[in-house]
Amino acid sequence: MTCSEFQRELPEYMEDGGNAELQSHLKACASCSGLVTSLESIVREAHYLQATDEPSPRVWNAIEIVLRQEKLIRDPLPRHSILPSLRQRWGIAAWLVPAAAALLVGAGILLYPPAKGGQNANNQAPGLRPTASAAKLASDQSDEQLLQEVSMKAPMMRAAYESNLKDVNNYIRDAQESVNADPNDEEAQQALMDAYGQKSMIYEMALDRSLP
Amino acid sequence: MQRSQYATEWMVVGLITLTTIAVAETKKEYRFDVGAKSKVSIINQYGSVSVKPSTGNSVVINATTYSDRVEVDHTQSGNRVDVQSHLLSGATPENSRVDYEVLVPSDASVDMESATGPLHAEKLHGDVEAEGANAAIDVRDISGSHVHVKTMAGAITLTNIKDGHVEIDSVSGDVTLNSVTGPLVRVSSTSGRIQYDGDFGYAGEYRFNSHSGNIDATIPDDASVDVKAQSVRGQVLSDVQLQPKVHTSFLVKEGSSFAGTINKAASSVWLRTFSGKIHLKKR
Numbered sequence: 239m240t241c242s243e244f245q246r247e248l249p250e251y252m253e254d255g256g257n258a259e260l261q262s263h264l265k266a267c268a269s270c271s272g273l274v275t276s277l278e279s280i281v282r283e284a285h286y287l288q289a290t291d292e293p294s295p296r297v298w299n300a301i302e303i304v305l306r307q308e309k310l311i312r313d314p315l316p317r318h319s320i321l322p323s324l325r326q327r328w329g330i331a332a333w334l335v336p337a338a339a340a341l342l343v344g345a346g347i348l349l350y351p352p353a354k355g356g357q358n359a360n361n362q363a364p365g366l367r368p369t370a371s372a373a374k375l376a377s378d379q380s381d382e383q384l385l386q387e388v389s390m391k392a393p394m395m396r397a398a399y400e401s402n403l404k405d406v407n408n409y410i411r412d413a414q415e416s417v418n419a420d421p422n423d424e425e426a427q428q429a430l431m432d433a434y435g436q437k438s439m440i441y442e443m444a445l446d447r448s449l450p
Numbered sequence: 451m452q453r454s455q456y457a458t459e460w461m462v463v464g465l466i467t468l469t470t471i472a473v474a475e476t477k478k479e480y481r482f483d484v485g486a487k488s489k490v491s492i493i494n495q496y497g498s499v500s501v502k503p504s505t506g507n508s509v510v511i512n513a514t515t516y517s518d519r520v521e522v523d524h525t526q527s528g529n530r531v532d533v534q535s536h537l538l539s540g541a542t543p544e545n546s547r548v549d550y551e552v553l554v555p556s557d558a559s560v561d562m563e564s565a566t567g568p569l570h571a572e573k574l575h576g577d578v579e580a581e582g583a584n585a586a587i588d589v590r591d592i593s594g595s596h597v598h599v600k601t602m603a604g605a606i607t608l609t610n611i612k613d614g615h616v617e618i619d620s621v622s623g624d625v626t627l628n629s630v631t632g633p634l635v636r637v638s639s640t641s642g643r644i645q646y647d648g649d650f651g652y653a654g655e656y657r658f659n660s661h662s663g664n665i666d667a668t669i670p671d672d673a674s675v676d677v678k679a680q681s682v683r684g685q686v687l688s689d690v691q692l693q694p695k696v697h698t699s700f701l702v703k704e705g706s707s708f709a710g711t712i713n714k715a716a717s718s719v720w721l722r723t724f725s726g727k728i729h730l731k732k733r
Binding site for chain 2: 392394395398399401402405406408409412413416425428429432433435436439440443444446
């Protein structure tokens with residue numbers, strides 16, 4: 239089994255552990271093994287984020303609005319899920335969509351921490367630090383994977399995507415600092431959501447390019 | 451004598467090159483009859499899309515391809531026309547360019563995409579959506595419609611958009627708005643510059659946000675606005691005399707923020723950046 243054949247079957251592997259042939263390739267291939275580890279890390283972090291602080295319905299509404307605006311989620315299609323169609327077009331890169339969505343979910347949770355009696359923002363900050371750094375790590379890995387895909391599909395576009403991702407990550411960092419400084423500042427919250435919206439737009443545009 | 455021979459050789463090479471290009475270039479026209487308020491979608495990978503109004507109830511698409519590595523797919527489902535550049539084996543960004551010149555009924559809604567662009571739409575009454583990572587986007591003379599534009603690095607220019615619901619997202623492309631008014635005009639940018647020249651209409655909501663891009667707004671004496679501006683780390687300037695507001699949602703700090711009204715304050719204007727400079731100018 240080749241790496242590309244494994245990557246075509248990756249969604250099945252992530253869902254049910256795959257068949258013996260997939261598992262055998264995984265044991266023998268460091269590249270695919272590393273990829274699966276990264277994906278499992280993202281999935282794990284998403285669960286961790288959810289378990290750490292269950293956000294209010296407002297968070298989910300805000301995230302859903304952004305995802306719909308960015309066309310990362312759409313109304314359900316009659317028979318097909320979005321994943322197979324993305325997988326056909328982009329293979330392994332299709333996993334960048336849920337990765338971007340996980341980042342947005344992470345942003346929402348960091349943005350709207352639930353109020354806790356007697357706790358102020360400063361008391362919450364240390365508890366959030368590991369989550370923030372995990373989210374940053376997942377973000378860096380997703381960015382690098384996206385850039386690799388862009389390099390393969392349209393090498394001339396890589397520099398532009400790299401530069402713009404860097405700008406947007408700086409935007410996210412500054413907006414996050416503003417929210418941390420004053421968690422009740424609605425404008426800072428809006429800026430953070432805008433910044434993540436810009437990042438998901440970059441992902442969407444990169445994934446829309448469909449060279450055969 | 452030798453110089454003359456070189457010149458002749460170069461002319462032959464040039465002629466061969468031009469002939470090759472002419473042979474590779476293929477133009478095709480596609481026509482579709484549609485009813486009122488049709489929907490036209492042009493999804494291009496690389497190359498331009500230009501949309502203008504037609505005289506009748508027909509959609510006319512002229513597509514120019516430059517290699518056999520790309521073909522134009524088209525479908526019509528009732529009032530909806532979908533056209534897409536279909537890349538074939540061996541396609542690259544260089545050889546898969548398609549240029550589209552499109553005529554649509556003026557009430558048609560148009561959706562156009564291209565990574566490289568440029569994208570252009572004018573003189574329409576239907577909704578316009580334009581998207582392209584590096585595409586320069588120019589939309590002008592649109593009224594009573596939604597205009598949604600997205601780019602990563604392409605420059606965006608909107609001119610003479612009346613009564614529009616305008617939403618613009620650009621990461622690093624500069625955004626220029628000339629005479630753009632409507633109930634909602636929102637611009638979100640990371641590092642691109644935002645320039646607005648107009649009167650902000652009447653009873654509209656205008657929100658311009660950026661991270662490091664400068665924001666310039668130039669308004670006439672008779673503009674009627676309630677304006678707030680804030681730069682977290684940059685400078686804020688106003689050449690316009692504002693009536694100060696008693697209550698604001700943020701702390702007004704000279705040099706980095708201001709809030710005030712002009713005339714009857716009909717429209718709400720909110721300019722915000724992290725490290726860019728904001729300048730409100732008088733026309």
